[in-house]
Amino acid sequence: MPGRKKKGSKMRELTLDECKNQCPDFIFDCKSSAELTPLERIIGQDRAVQAMQYGLRIKDSGFNVFIAGEPGTGRKTSVVDFIKELSKDRPVPPDYCYVNNFQDSSRPKCIALPAGTGKDLRKEMDQFAAGLIKALQTAFESDEYNKQREKIIKEIESERSNILLDANKMAQKAGFQLQPTPMGLSAIPMTEGRVLTAEELAGLPPVLQKEIDMKRLEVEGNVRTYLRPLRDLNHKAEDLFLKLNRETADLAMDPLLERARDKFKGIAAVIQYLKDVEEDVLNNLGALLLPPQPGQVPGPVLDPTRGYRVNLIVDNTEMKGAPAEVEMNPTHNHLFGFTEKEVRFGALYTDYTMIRAGSAHKANGGFLVIEAERLLADPFAYQALKQTIMSKKLAIEDPATRFDLIVTKSLRPEPIPFDCKIVLLGSPQIYDLLFRLDQEFRELFKVKGDFDTTMERTDENLRNYASFVCTLCTKEGLLHLEPPALAAVIDHSSRLAEDKFKLSTHFAAVADLIREANFYALEDKSQTIKKEHIMKQLEAKEYRSNMIKEKIGEMIQNGTILIDTDGAVAGQVNGLAVYQTGDYAFGRPSRITASVGIGRDGVVDIERQAQMSGPTHTKGVLILAGYLNRKYAQGRPLSLNARLVFEQSYSGVDGDSASSTELYGILSALSDLPIDQSLAVTGSVNQMGHVQAIGGVNQKVEGYFEVCKTRGLTGKQGCLIPESNVRHLMLKDEVLDAIKAGKFHIYPIADIDEGIEVLTGVPAGEQDKNGTYPEGTVHRKAQDRLNQMAEAIKEYRP
Template sequence: MLKELPFDKLRRECDPKMMRCETTQQLEPLEGIIGQERAVRALKFGLDIKERGFNIYVAGYPGTGRMTAVKDFLEEVAKAKSTPSDWCYVYNFHNPYEPQAIRLPSGQGKVFQKDMTDLISEARRILPKAFESEDYSDKRAATVKAIEEERHNLIEQLNKKAQEEGFVLQSTPMGLLVIPVIRGKPVGDEEFLALSPKVKEEIQKRREKLDAELRNAMRQLRASEGKIHEELKKLNRDVAFYAIGHLVTDQKEKYKNFPEVIKYIEDVQNDLLENLTQFVKEPEAPTPFQFPWIKELPFRKYEVNLIVDNSELKGAPVIVELNPTYQNLFGRMEKEAQFGVLTTDFTMIHGGSLHKANGGYLALRVEAVLQNPLSWDSLKRALTSEEVAVEEPGERLGFISIKGLKPEPIPLDIKIVLIGNPLLYQMLYIYDMDFIELFKVKADFDTTMDRTEENMRKYAAFVCAFCRKENLEHLDALAVAKIVEYSSRIASDQGKLSTRFAEIADIIREANFYANQENARHVTANHVKKAIEEKVYRSNLIQDKIQDMVKRNFLLIDTEGEAVGQVNGLSVIGLGDFAFGRPSRVTASIGMGREGITDIEREAKLGGPIHTKGVMILGGYLTEKYAKDKPLSLSARLVFEQSYEEVEGDSASSTELYAILSALSGLPIKQNIAVTGSVNQRGEIQAIGGVNEKIEGFYEVCKAKGFTDKQGVLIPESNVQNLMLKEEIVEAVKAGKFHIYSVKTIDEGIEILTGIEAGRRQADGTFEKKTVNYLVDKQLRDIAEKLREFPEFTTEKPKKRIRL
């Protein structure tokens, strides 16, 4: 029975009244994610569970709004979370190569940084004055005087002793020299050498005795000088401590609840007291090569490097890192040139996204992470160790062995959300064992959602929110209805809406552009239609070229008449941003032989594996239906005429079967009807993809060559729900200029294509006469009988067995 589809089955329209508004300006903007209940449920679970390893992988395809939706969702969840701590790096006075990490409540890091800056500034102001005071000068003079008197008395005693022994002491840069005195005058070297041996021996004995006392006296002098140094040092420390002690005490009191800070402040105080000269040294005359920053270098170690500042944050941090290089994730240590040498210190440590997101959430595109060296392995290591360390990339790789900074690692409490496509998830799950343990939650983003009234109204709310966000003109109700219909077209399903909101957003932007060109107050349905049409026009150059070739008969496609063993098949050509249907002539030739069905596309290495499988199913169908009482003796050739690119998919398998049946039965196929649909061995027509593009492709060919009011397309009945055809085609069907037929079986399809009944199998196993199946069966029987006249074809050659 002929199953022609009425026009109202070809496109599901949207009633503008359903939007409950005149324009989207009257609506409440959408909040949250729509159409992703499964993903939202998984996200909530992954974010709430605190156990280790329950990080999240968001699996979905580009354009579904994964990144935006996840970011909005995370930000909403983060509002209810507590704000994490600030983190600082400070100088380690015990090991300068390992900067110390200090943790403070949010907002306190900036305060602590300022407090330390103020403390050092005040110390630099106070200390010079303290050492310039009269009180300090008096104490210093008294201390020096007492020790100098002791030193003077010791030297006097030593001189007296030397005189008694007949010597005089002479002070030189090398120390004290003992010079003999004869007749009241010091003896020089030449005079000493001229003395008699006996006199020299006597002098030498007295000198040795004096040398022993001299050495003892020198020890006392050095001890006296050391005493002076220690006494002055103690005096300086006491004066400095008295001068800045209240500053340190105030800070220790302020941070009494933070032991690490107290310990650091004490270390700063001790270092200040040990290095007072840098605070009170005499001003030096400027030199032509002196740089202003040089005099600040000694004070840099007292700075506080605030690498994580959450003072402005409300709730937990949400970071979306679009360029997850190793340094962007884990931080870096900058270098500066000093006199031709690159140097670094703890003040040049900068935190990465892991530091900023610590205590919150970090979203990453998995493709970008995998493309950046070190990032993936280092990220897994950080999640496993639950700490983040700032290291040189070369050190991580083992290329750098020189001594450098090794900052103290910071404890890591973070939830990672990876965003990628499902294929990458499967690959990581199979090939990376760490991935299984670290990303235990999968959130699948669907590309479609049910087209319910509630979801359609949410779509309108999305349009409202988008227009407000980007300051676009709002859409009227009919324009929103066309957006909904376009969404179903993208989904290729009357009962679904697309969740590829990026594509929907582009259409809204383009429609807004055309509305602005007309100075319209709001975007109308015509603007939406024009945006869709222009989007297609920018990409369909190749389609127009092919249509022109068909019109000029470069590509042979008949849209009227009949032909034996020839059917108009339909395929889809995808260009990335655009896909369109292309009719192709499929022909079958039949002859005697036992080769079975030969797929010329496969023999020419133009057929893909799925297409080859579809052709092989045809043999199963013929065997099942016609070879119950005889061997299937057939040599058939199938080909897509004028096809020079790869053929893949099984959507033309029913088309190829119709061509074979026509060739076997001798019944011509109507060329005004194009065919699509796959078939199984039972002869059931199965759904295919791209049904809208295929129908529209043949429609455009018929339009180019001229309508006869009999042209149409034969599709699987299961694809009727996928029809979202252009309004032009719906109008053509309504006017009787074009026709769409749906079939469930090969028998139904062959009746439409030939105008002859398919024919049922009777009780005796034969088919009804004057039917398609009867003629096919008769032809196959005739071929089998005729083959007996050729003995060389009756014996089958042994075939290679395939082990399964």
């Protein structure tokens, strides 16, 4: 087996401290987190806080805020806490109520009232509606009313009698008597002071009958001059009764509305509404006083006073400042309200009393927080939100009417003036999508606040993190953490951040860690959460999710998946990959092989040929051809067929983190130098040969370590990782213990030359000014092989 680079070479192994930035216990000067000061501000999000401070305070139109960040970073909690604090110094917005529009019941009117007075108006009108009919009945059954009515009747009857008496005198002079009939007044002939009977009239001579008929027509013609005063008298009676009824009703209503007039005398809209109520009552006295008819179905629809009640949709009585609403289900109805409907007598019925407010009504005058992704799930809601912001009017509409084939009349409540700061919460991807595709979005949400997923691991932030733990434990009644447990939480946070010099701002994940550790501490009857409880939670959570990982480990162990962890093989390298199953990620080694031969195809990716690779992996393979051209094709073209494959890979491959591994395989196959199989490799490469950082470095190293541990650590096994990934290492304690004991090694690699030397034990070689490499080096052997291939293909004649 080829030897390793000896001490004194430029290659080095990572020290224990470089593999994990372990938080010391002593930084937390306390016996438990209970002694710490609770956190009262947002930490690690200075950029987002500045954006919120600016966006939520500026008054100009369009400066609503979009908070971009990943779920679990505390963005919603932080925003809600911030706006609640900000709203304390803002004025309380008015109450809003809908009342009947007596001129057009399909267009209910909206009245704004000082905060807390809306319920007073509703109470006053409820009492008015409840007492109106009784008050009217009492007034119209009173002796005074009957007396006035009788007086009018007597007056009218007297005038009617005088008119009829004059008409009778005129008729009697002509020998006729007037008698009322359904058709009016008829003239009946008389003789000797009495009315002729029909028989007597029929017995008269025809000439006399004709003469009587002529006189009757003349008399009846003269009677018409008396009918006009009778009609005028009827109109006069109606007017007098109407005036009496209105005055009586007005006197009956006045005590019921007096208190409302006094209480709201400074609000013109209420005073006008009360006048409209009075007028409607006076115009509908008949319906109000009409007793129920036999067989009539009782129900609210028949309540004649329903239209005098007030529908209070926004009640800010208990509000201490501006409202701060969070809408968790931002559908159109939940945001902008709706009108309820109910079936009555087989038909849908609605009126202004069935109008219901949405969260936009409740947040009006303050702040409204909405999840962008959920908002976009209802296109009507998103469009309505933009329209509301632009028009500054809050309208209640039924979006379903847009699809009605037949236009039906529905309620169109008067819009409410809208003045509210909107805060959308969403991922950076949703923000970018809306910003690129929606011009109106850019004009309405001019302030963006980015919630970072990490923050610097400074001493100050360590103490702030501990204060966050104190706040969580105090708020939720959890056991507090001892300093070693706090340090373990800090280390896990850096692992979540995938950077030993940073902390994760995924506070939801950290909070869940502490909650679960609290469970184990309670089971142990401990008074505090210790480090062992934190570690137990991490192990238990991993065990619940790592079944697939264990199955793959079993297949590697029993030889189903072929992986060598000792020996040396040319053209074969142990690559490292990360698998994601839900919220759990784990690493595993994968055999990568390379074969070379004479030809002009260059580097061929078998995964791509089989349509099992993604675009990023394909790009990585193409970069290998660029590296080979730069390294070996400056004097002549490459005459090479190289085949690369991930062995026993059946689910597809993507990503470029194995590109350096593939290049090592090609160099090994070209130089015929075997690669140490006790080492595994990860890292991407560029055309210049620089090894670049990759993701999931901790999972990859730990995945290979577990395979080696299961087979038995030899002291020669280890991993090659990009030097730029060293800062991302936060390895598990068992890996650190093996490194400390010298049984496992990690090599930081900056370029391909360093890596190939570690893998083969042979110097890579540096090109001289003539473009050749020293004898015995990897590149010289590879170059010689390529030259041989070029000569062979030149001489080949098919």
